Amino acid sequence: MTDPLISARDLTVSYPLGRSFLGEKHVLNAVDGVSLDIYRGQFFGLVGESGSGKTTLGRALLKAAPITAGNVVYRDEERGFDVQSIKGSDLKDYRKRAQLIFQDPYAALSPRMTVRDIIAEPLEVMKLTRNRKETDERVREIAAKCRLNLEHLRRFPHAFSGGQRQRISIARALVSGPRFVVADESVAALDVSIQADVLNLLKQIQRDMGIGFLFISHDLSVVAHVCDQVAVMYLGQLVETAPTRALFARPRHPYTSALLSAIPSLDPDAPKTAEKLEGEIPSPAAPPPGCKFHTRCRFAQDLCRRKVPALRELAPGHKAACHFAEEFDFTRAAAAPVPA
Amino acid sequence: MSLISVRDLDIRFRTDEGLITAVEDVSFDIAPGEVLGLVGESGSGKSVTAKSLMRLNGDNTVYGPKSSIRLTVDGKGIDVLALKRPRDMAPVRGGAISMIFQEPMASFAPALTVGKQMVEQLMIHTDMTKAQAKAHSIDMLDRVGIPAPDRRFDQYAFEFSGGMRQRAMIAMALSTSPKLLIADEPTTALDVTIQAQVIDLMKDLVTEFGMGILFITHDLGVIAQTADRVAVMYLGKIIETGTVRQVIRDPRHPYTKGLIDALPKLEDLDAPLTPVPGDIPSPLNRPSGCVFHTRCAIARPGHCDRVPPAPRSTGQGHRVACHYAEGLPVEEPA
Incomplete structure (x- = not known):
């Protein structure tokens, strides 16, 4: 492995809590001085209880939560960014390269859009394709990777089960060709029999497309099975980080x-x-x-x-x-x- | 003598699309002091079954003509499905049977203090005075391990953390000394560390109060640590039932095996995760024959899709609804 894809140093995200009557500022450090490196094609697991700051950390790396201090450097084979100060057209470019898969596949998909439109939306918003034909081609290609067929693309989300919906969410996150994907509790809402299916799909995508994943989960046994490297978070700080096997062995x-x-x-x-x-x-x-x-x-x-x-x-x-x-x-x- | 005895339970719902079968031919018993785990995927009919014990399903529910739910309290039998008026159901709902729900925040009224809600139900179900009810409620909060219970008594549900709220819910459910406790995914919304605390607490309480518990969950690990017996549900049917050790160590139904194989195991990180193929079919078009045949790896065409398997015994108290529960036939049908 060479340079990290994402490298965070002393990353802090704090939210103001108002002032005491002496004018002293109170802040809540949701993420408190976290440093981590995620490499290309790596499955990086982040575990911790609710309230430990996992989601906020994931979002800060995507520039979707305000970075108060520290820095985050993103570097793929084409571009590099200082994420904490990224703006304008660079930010748009970064959005294309860094994506998020949400937890609840029932809430993440608009009930009024067909599956084709849901998956095509990022392409249209980011103007990544020149015409409808090209968009359709990209949508079909990525849908096939996520095991959705042409018949599925014409339907609305309500016709799908939880596992299928999560595959639609994954297809939408991947359609812009990201190099870095944050999967926030992406299997937590699924039944075990389906969970294994979605995990296997994510693993295959990571291998085929060389994407770096930040896999956020509260379930250690899931993390143990899919991740190469694991970080454990407690109250905004990393308390331990290690290759998966080393962490679970000792x-x-x-x-x-x-x-x-x-x-x-x-x-x-x-x-x-x-x-x-x-x-x-x-x-x-x-x-x-x-x-x-x-x-x-x-x-x-x-x-x-x-x-x-x-x-x-x-x-x-x-x-x-x-x-x-x-x-x-x-x-x-x-x-x-x-x-x- | 079993506490509750469910026989041939059929539950259908009247909808715009016609009658939908939610539960079919379900029978089980729970003895006092026994924990029965009910496992299954979402949509398998676990919650509908549990709610029927208290008649909490909606007005569009149709129970089968042969179905019976018999509750035995202090030597007296109550035919739950024959109860007509809400007044008759009061001794069952919250009296003999209590329920704890998955989402404790949604189960407490947000504008009343926790204490007020606890006292209210004691006033309905027991003949305690208000002062006695308050003292008893504080005592129950203390029993479930809530620090400073007298102060907590006057607080609102939003002032409690997730684990505390679930403890308060348990305290409230147990304060009327129910004979049967229905726990519908009580630990699913909690962190593992808190889940472990709640599981321990529930085990202690079973020993102390000697009540029966119907424990609903989709997590086989939680079942292994809490239940005495397990019933596995799929599309409204119990497809396998037995003691925890029988079902988890020697699963005989391909669906139960599938659920266990799909579970990531910490003991063997190299084991591939094997999903149960396909999705649970819509209850609108239930498969003919064995309900599981559309996802089953060993299903025989011409047999499994035509003949519904009758539950057969494969050992003491271990019953499996699969044609091949004793193993596959030797000759391969053409």
Whole structure:
């Protein structure tokens, strides 16, 4: 792998919360100093609980959420952009190259448009084709890739099931020929029997078209199956990032380990999870001092309450932000089976 | 003695397009202290089945002539489907049976405090005084692990976080000491960490209160960790039923096998994800013969699309509605 497709450094997205009566400004850091690299053709997974800032991070990379600080560099074989300051015609060009697939296929498709018009809309809005014939050709080509036939293109979304609708959403996101795609909880609304089908389709598209994917999900077992690299997010920060296998074999952050052990096992006789996360994710408006995870961490020491742990490399490509990442083996008590 | 006994349940809905079959020939029992897991894809009829136990389906519902739902409370039998007036249903709805829903935010009235809603239902279903009802509600909030319950009692649902709201919902559903609890996807909207907490809580409560639970979910992992017995539904029919271990370790119906194969497993990251091919057919045109034959890999033309398979026993309490539940025939039909 050469240069990253998307490279974020200390990316921060904050929203104002008003002022206190002394005029002090309150801000909420939805994304708080995140650095990550996504390469061409990579399936990059982003996991975390609701409220951890996954969606905001994905949107900031697409310039769909305001970037408060830090920078994001996009570079493909033709163009490169500084995403945080991109404007005008460059922004239009970036929209063509970076796309988003939404979570809910029932809400994302207009009920009044035919499937053909839904898929063709980005081409028409971005004026990527010269005439209707060319548009139709592109639509048919991408529809075939997403396993939709000509008969499907004439119908309206209500005639389709959840899995088929998600394939329509995917076709629309891919029609402009993007190099980078953010898939935000794209299988969360689907039944398991269909979920596997959509995941396999996304994987095939990634291989065939060499697209870099940011795959946002709360489901670790799905991420484990499709992603090459995984980042775990907690309260706006990355707490651990590693190649998928390394992460699942030996999580180096207690939060990752707790997330893993919370997945209900298919084995009714699986040993009861020794490790339970108590409580819930604190409000991002008032994050705890020191390590943000210390309020729920069973390994927390005095140091954790005072000092913010740095995200540091522990093994090639494996980074974690825990004071005790080197000392403790967090998997010891974990009930989740460890892959070989 | 089973708590609730459902026999030959047929549910059809009158619509502009004619009668639509939502549930066909469903029978099951739940004993006190037993958790029955009901699994299936969206559109399989899980929720319609559950709602029929409290007669919560709409006015266009037609129950089959042979269907019966018998609830046994304190030695007395109630024929739920024979209840006519809303007044007669009151002891069933919220009294003997309580329900918790998937989306706790949509289930609490937004303009009333949580406490007020809890007291209201206790006033309807029990003969407690208002003060007793309040004390009991606060006690229940405490039992489900809500910190500072007396303060929470006076708050509104929007002031609760997602996990808290689901706990409050459980506290409310259990405060009338129901005999049967229907839990319709109670953990689907929650994060895994919170889901694990709620599952633990529900297990503790079954042990403590000894009630029966009908646990509806599409997540087989959640079923494996909570249920004693499982019923798998497809297009309104129960296609396989048995103990959790029988169904998950030795699934005999191709659909159950398909659901398990489609699940991403953490133990084996190299295993390919195998989807169940095709989509669930529209209830407007139910397949003839075996309802699953349009998506089944082992379906035999001429047999599976003509003859509906009768549920057959493949072991103690393990019943499967598939012609080939004992294995495929040796000779290949031409």
